[in-house]
Amino acid sequence: MSRVVLASNNPGKLKEFSLSLTAAGIEMVPQGELGVSEAEEPFDTFVENALAKARHASRITGLPxxxxxxxxxxxxxxxxxGVHSARYAVATDGSRSDAANNAHLIAEMAGHTDTRAxxxxxxxxxxxxxxxxxxxxEGSWAGEVLSAPRGHNGxxxxxxxxLPDLGMTAAELPxxxxxxxxxxARALRALLQALRGESFNSKS
Known part of the structure; x- marks a missing residue:
């Protein structure tokens, strides 16, 4: 099985990626276990930031x-x-939270009739x-932004x-x-399709 460093220490991401990629013969190892610090994410696009994180982790570990x-x-x-989603509403002390980000988004959407997202x-x-x-x-998931939160999952x-087709928010879904x-999940399926036929050089 090929070892691949995951350029993240997020346990949720590790679990989700591992479940999907183990079947493809890939063992995911979080970068923290290999002594890799978090990379800078200075760019304005998702692809540039993802590339920066992957290069940083691969350069230090020598792994894919x-x-x-x-x-x-x-x-x-x-x-x-966009790329600032996790830090959309950073407090003066540098802290951040989902609740603050959601409140800031509701405030920014005030007066807008186009709720597509x-x-x-x-x-x-x-x-x-x-x-x-x-x-x-890339994977995308289309929906709309509500003016008040609903649900406690996610x-x-x-x-x-x-999600209009389901009549629920993502936080109400099982x-x-x-x-x-x-x-x-959609991006992972696309990755698995792209990886079919790849040969991996494992390193320990």
Missing amino acids: ALADDSGLCVSALGGAP AYVAVLVYLRSALDPRPIVV FGYDPLFY LEQKTMLSHR
Whole structure:
């Protein structure tokens, strides 16, 4: 089984990615276990930030790397919060929270009638830090932004992300259903399809 460093220490991401990629012969190892610090994410696009994180992890470990960058893009806000989704409402002391981000989004949407939005996830797989042709895939999940939160499952903007076809927010969906429909799940399926036929060089 090939070892691949996950350019994240998020246990939720590790679990989700591992469940999908083990079947493809890939063992995911979080970067923290290999002494890799978090990379800077200075860019304005998901793909550039994901590439930066994957290169950072692969360069330090010498292993293939997988990184993702994701967020909520709201039409009426010109794509914001976008790559700044996790830190949309940073407090003066530097702290951040989902509740604060959601409150800030509700305030920013006041007066807007266009409520269309999409969760977006971009995954980047690098065979090495100098890989000239990384695998880049994207998954998106279309919905709308509500003016008040609903539901207690999920995280991030899930309580405000309404799915008209289902009549529920992402925070009201059962976890099993969300993990099949989400932007990250769609990106993972695209990655698995792209990885078919790949040969991996494992390193220990």
